[in-house]
Amino acid sequence: MSNDPNALRILDLEDDPVDTELLQANLMAGGISCEMVRVQTRADFEAALENGDFDLVLSDYSLPSFDGLSALELAKEIRPEVPFILVSGAIGEERAIEALKSGATDYVLKQRLERLVPAVRRAVREAEERNERRRAEEALRQSEERYRTLVEQIPAVTYIEEPAESDNPKVVTYISPQYETMLGYSAESEMIDKEHWYKTLHPEDRERVLAEDVRTDETGESFDIEYRMIAGDGRVVWVRDQATLVRDEEGHPLYWLGVQYDVTEQRRAEEALKEIGEAERRRLARDLHDGVLQDLSYTTAAMGIVQLNAEGTGLEEELQKAIDAIRRAAQGLRAAVNDLRIEDERDRPFPDLVESLVERNRGMARGYELILEVEEGFPATSLGDAGTEILRVLQEALTNARRHSRARNVQVTLSKDRDELVAEVADDGLGFGPGTNPGVGLRSMGERAAALGGKLEIESEVGEGTRVRLRVSITQKG
């Protein structure tokens, strides 16, 4: 047994051991170092093939209990990749051809043993080439398998899309199976139906997303956008879609490589946080209300009692001033707290805000009609901070109309008079005359009007109702 690890391991099906030695000698002389194992029965041949690790099979054509062609068949079955060379005496061309057709790698005539070495070399080389190729293919297959597994493990959808310049523009040639997990549609539906993406885009997001899609097609810039999709079960899913254009060495577009993530949770969390922020603000508003306003109300009332007891003394007026001051402070606080509510609304169109205000006031008293009239020419835009002030004046006027006037009908009118905006609250209630104390409400409205650079007009007669009109010059607003 040779100790050469590079020695060719050869299985020789041959009943004559001398012939085997001859073959070995021939090969060795030809520079092919080899180990030969001789078998002569079918059983041994089969066992040797199954258990041994041979690089080559040499076989005689006919043996007492076996034959070369059957051996060939067996070898093809058990070790198809091992080359099989028939070595025999003259077998005739037909049989030779038959043998080759049946899968023999070659045949060599015993009379022409000089052909053995080249035949063996060629057979072994071809077998090696085949094995190389097979190993390479297997490696590639495994590599692809690994990548595919990797891609399919990514908790995101990956896709490949043809560029707009290709013959199949914007066709999705690959989309990973996560697509189905994310949206409930099979991955194939995106590839087969070009309209599928458009159809599953949320209608409100379509315009925006398609505009960006067109833009990136034109510029080749990366596509990166969040939008909503409608899943198979009707759910709304927020998706972040990022795609990069892959180019060849000359810069020509090859394909878009894209990733889509489900960001619904993040979006929901952000909104929840925002809501918590707003809830915190509202809570703060309520706490401010409850604490400080209660104290101020108490103080006002307590001083009111003291004032009643001080009737007829000089103290009455002083107390009244103090009470008014506290009231103003409290009303200022109320307004500040209401600002927390109004803040978000400041940028809405002013008429919308007035409508909300009127709507809220409608529910506050029974037995009276409250109408809002916005005349043509009144701006439909936001009036910013000035708008907030005007709203407060309107609210105070409405409160007065509701509480003091016993009106049945109240109308709020917004109109434009040359370069002035006019906001008016008119009621058909009791009205008041010159002798009536206008009360704190009217005073504070007057102050607000002045702060706006506007004018407060009040028309009222006892029994004739009341009109409270605020005029604000447009050039001064905002």
Added chain:
Amino acid sequence: MSVEELGMPIRVMLVEDHTAFRHVMTVLLAREPDLEMVAQAESLDEARQHCTSVEFDVVVLDLGLPDGNGADLIVDVRAANPAVGVLILSASLDPTSLQRVTLAGADEILDKLASTTEIAGAIRHLGSG
């Protein structure tokens, strides 16, 4: 006018959890001969109990109570006596709360910062209507 000329004084229940303000109201009503404080409650629960045991003509109800929304009490008050006048005192004048109590049947909503005279006047007005 004397109490006799006016007839029976208007009986008032006050529902208010701010102790100092309750005290002020007590003093105020004590000054007015035609108004009488017959019951006080610090919570809606306490108020409900009074509804079934005390007779009153007007309930003065503060909106900032700890154990619920005053609007819910109005239902119970009216159940005991449909003719009772309901006066709401509100410090915040929060539009949503006011809308709720109005829809629940409050007769009058008064700014808690209003003068004591106004408050007494409102009670009087509700108690005699």
